[in-house]
Amino acid sequence: MTNFLTDIQSRLDGIKSEGLWKTEREITSPQGGHISVGGRDMINLCANNYLGLANHPALVAAAKTALDEQGFGMASVRFICGTQDLHRQLEERLARFLGQDDTILFAACFDANAAVFEPLLDAQDAIISDALNHASIIDGIRLCKAKRYRYANADMTDLEAQLRAARDDGARHIMIATDGVFSMDGYLAPLDKIRALADKYDALLMVDDCHATGFMGPKGAGTPAHFGIKPDVLTGTLGKAMGGAIGGYIAGPQPVIDLMRQRARPYLFSNALPPAVVAAGIAAIELVENGDALRKQLFENAAYWRAGLADAGFDLLEGEHPIIPVMLYDAEKAQALAARLFELGVYVSGFFFPVVPKGRARIRTQMNAALTRDDLDSALAAFRQAGKDTGVIA
Numbered sequence: 001m002t003n004f005l006t007d008i009q010s011r012l013d014g015i016k017s018e019g020l021w022k023t024e025r026e027i028t029s030p031q032g033g034h035i036s037v038g039g040r041d042m043i044n045l046c047a048n049n050y051l052g053l054a055n056h057p058a059l060v061a062a063a064k065t066a067l068d069e070q071g072f073g074m075a076s077v078r079f080i081c082g083t084q085d086l087h088r089q090l091e092e093r094l095a096r097f098l099g100q101d102d103t104i105l106f107a108a109c110f111d112a113n114a115a116v117f118e119p120l121l122d123a124q125d126a127i128i129s130d131a132l133n134h135a136s137i138i139d140g141i142r143l144c145k146a147k148r149y150r151y152a153n154a155d156m157t158d159l160e161a162q163l164r165a166a167r168d169d170g171a172r173h174i175m176i177a178t179d180g181v182f183s184m185d186g187y188l189a190p191l192d193k194i195r196a197l198a199d200k201y202d203a204l205l206m207v208d209d210c211h212a213t214g215f216m217g218p219k220g221a222g223t224p225a226h227f228g229i230k231p232d233v234l235t236g237t238l239g240k241a242m243g244g245a246i247g248g249y250i251a252g253p254q255p256v257i258d259l260m261r262q263r264a265r266p267y268l269f270s271n272a273l274p275p276a277v278v279a280a281g282i283a284a285i286e287l288v289e290n291g292d293a294l295r296k297q298l299f300e301n302a303a304y305w306r307a308g309l310a311d312a313g314f315d316l317l318e319g320e321h322p323i324i325p326v327m328l329y330d331a332e333k334a335q336a337l338a339a340r341l342f343e344l345g346v347y348v349s350g351f352f353f354p355v356v357p358k359g360r361a362r363i364r365t366q367m368n369a370a371l372t373r374d375d376l377d378s379a380l381a382a383f384r385q386a387g388k389d390t391g392v393i394a
């Protein structure tokens with residue numbers, strides 16, 4: 001035991017000495033465009049709260065009503081005695097919203113991705129995965145016996161080569177797995193091209209659309225809607241734009257969802273979502289479907305913010321998504337800029353290894369519809385000041 005803990009301690013020391021240590025700040029207010037941290041009011045630029053729904057009165061009210069009328073917890077997995085009318089209502093509403101036959105809820109999208117591959121594919125099959133896919137897709141693929149192929153991020157030449165290799169290796173079913181939006185960069189997967197290649201090689205397409213559902217594409221139906229394609233299997237979260245609480249799902253053809261209910265391990269062996277979360281999820285879909293004004297505000301904010309940062313001389317990754325990464329490359333530099341911004345009343349977070357490759361450290365700023373023009377102007381002034389103070393800009 002002593003040796004074991006000594007070894008762990010030396011690994012912890014290593015993480016610190018490489019400048020890769022992550023600390024957590026405690027927020028004492030609800031999530032929002034402004035938050036309270038250590039008694040100070042801060043502008044928050046790092047939540048996945050794209051539409052500003054995390055503390056929306058309609059969601060809070062829906063959750064309270066469900067809490068009063070349907071209780072706090074389910075104390076059961078879904079198939080024993082954990083399914084309320086609300087759970088099925090949310091699953092049906094999500095399916096309609098996403099243009100799929102049916103949906104199955106999970107505790108989180110991490111669980112949905114851990115669940116989705118293993119029951120659908122076996123050793124005769126192949127999964128072709130984008131190199132930058134979310135950790136939960138990688139873990140889900142590890143749990144599945146299908147043969148694994150990997151293609152360079154959004155590289156269609158490589159994807160086609162892997163499709164050919166899987167076909168040559170005699171795969172029965174082939175599934176391409178990709179994020180709809182790559183969350184560290186804000187890049188969209190070219191789903192129109194991926195769909196065309198999938199069709200050409202008779203492969204299935206699985207898309208994890210966590211960073212898009214609610215605001216990308218017409219009516220916020222996500223990256224597939226943005227590109228006008230339909231994936232065969234779609235996973236997503238209620239924990240980002242759709243209210244930001246907790247909950248994940250798989251949407252797809254009826255037989256896929258039916259098999260998930262019979263065989264998906266994180267579904268069969270884990271508790272049902274609480275009624276308050278489910279009811280707020282239903283209310284979130286209503287807001288999102290009628291949310292053109294929120295989406296307009298979000299993308300106006302994103303364009304203004306991107307232009308302001310570029311004008312100040314920051315090195316940005318290009319894109320159309322409200323994730324706008326400020327590249328620092330060096331982890332300690334990213335931490336220093338984030339720390340200075342914190343002193344100036346702007347909450348951002350440095351991202352570095354292992355969440356991005358070494359030498360690709362950044363501050364990932366994220367826009368949301370709850371930020372006002374005044375907020376953005378104050379935050380831009382803080383970025384200019386902090387950028388100069390840390391030597392990031394001239």
Ligand SMILES: *Cc1c(COP(=O)(O)O)cnc(C)c1O
Pocket residue numbers: 107108109110111113134136179183208209210211236237238239246247248
């Ligand atoms: C956030 C995220 C997840 C995890 O979703 P949770 O519901 O928080 O577990 C999975 N995939 C992607 C691409 C994500 O961005």
